[in-house]
Amino acid sequence: MEKGASRRRPSRGRPKGPAESARRSSSAPAARPRWEPKVQEPEAKPRRRAASTGRTARRPRPTPTRKMDWGHPQGKKFEELKVDSKVDGVVVNTGDYGVFADIGFEQNVILAIPRRFWRRFRRGDVLEDLQVLSVDLKLRRASVTLQDVEQALIAGRVPLEELQEGNYLNGVVDTKNQYGIFVNIGVDRCHGRLQLPRAIGSRLLRGQVVRDLCIATVDVERKRVRLIVDDVEAAIEDPEMVSLRAMTSDPESSDPKVDPASHPAPPTSKDAEKPKEKLKEKPKEEVREQHLEVGELVDGIVVAINAKGVWVDIGGPQRGLLEVSAELKSEFQRGDSVQGMRVEEVTAEGMPILSMDNPELEV
Secondary structure, X not given: OOOOOOOOOOXXXXXXXXXXXXXXXXXXXXXXXXXXXXXXXOOOOOOOEOOOOOOEOOOOOOOOOOOOOOEOOOOEOHHHOOOOOEEEEEEEEEEOOEEEXXXXXXXXXXXXXXXXXXXXXXXXXXXXXXXXXXXEOOOOEEEEEOOOHHHHHHHOOEOHHHOOOOOEEEXXXXXXXXXXXXXXXXXXXXXXXXXXXXXXXXXOOOOEEEEEEEEEEEXXXXXXXXXXXXXXXXXXXXOEEOOHHHHHOXXXXXXXXXXXXXXXXXXOHHHHHOOOOOOOOOOOOOXXXXXXXXXXXXXXXXXXXXXXXXXXXXXXXXXXXXXXXXXXXXXXXXXXXXXXXXXXXXXXXXOEEEEOOOOEEEO
């Protein structure tokens, strides 16, 4: 040890051994803990509860999408369909994948047209002179096309100005949204809005055929048509989906409506007390056969009016289709008696195609 170095004396305040925890009385304040930053945990969102029961609401399970069946078991087989042949069809569906039509065969076919025309077609549009492009017998698919799409759209539409309030027609449900039910009635650039309660309207399906629609109001400036239906339950009870047979065949439900004044009065209380007599079955009326020749003149009664033409009952098993211009078609009404119609053609199903040069119309 060098001389002159100061010798450090040990401290007397702290013991040399391990530090012992200081004893404090119960009344002494505790030492402040060292500050540490607090980590904020994410707050758990309260689970939504049902308003009716108060229980925790569960997320609804996703319902599996039902695959639509576009087949027609009663239709013809694709083996009978030849390429480059001409057929008629009805648009049954439009979407992001194209336009599909029913041509009377076992499966719907795709309409091969430019994409810009897809949204201009509606469910229920009747298309004529479709040309068959291809037939795949292995995949059971076929495609058709139109030579002039613009002309086909114009031919299948009726100007809005020709609609008359109070007339009856048939339509196809094309669109359903929060604003209502819109029906394709064959009018140019316009749908008919069907006035129905929301609970009943939700039971209608897209592509469903609705018959005996009455034109309530027509607004040409705003391009709006309001439709009503007399028998709502009958229209929903047995839904009829759009097809070539439903749109071009003889409409069964297009018979003239019976005048309410001709209905018998309801039975009174005295009549109810009388014992009911057994009703005698009426003999079935025999449907007489119809032998028509081209060029023959016939008379009939108007039973329906649609985009195809005027349907006339000529007293046979098949009703005739009277083809007239749009201006002359607006003059017809259901129940009118038409005389002097000429038979132009009789289809393979026996339906006569009629025309008239100088018609005699009797109301």
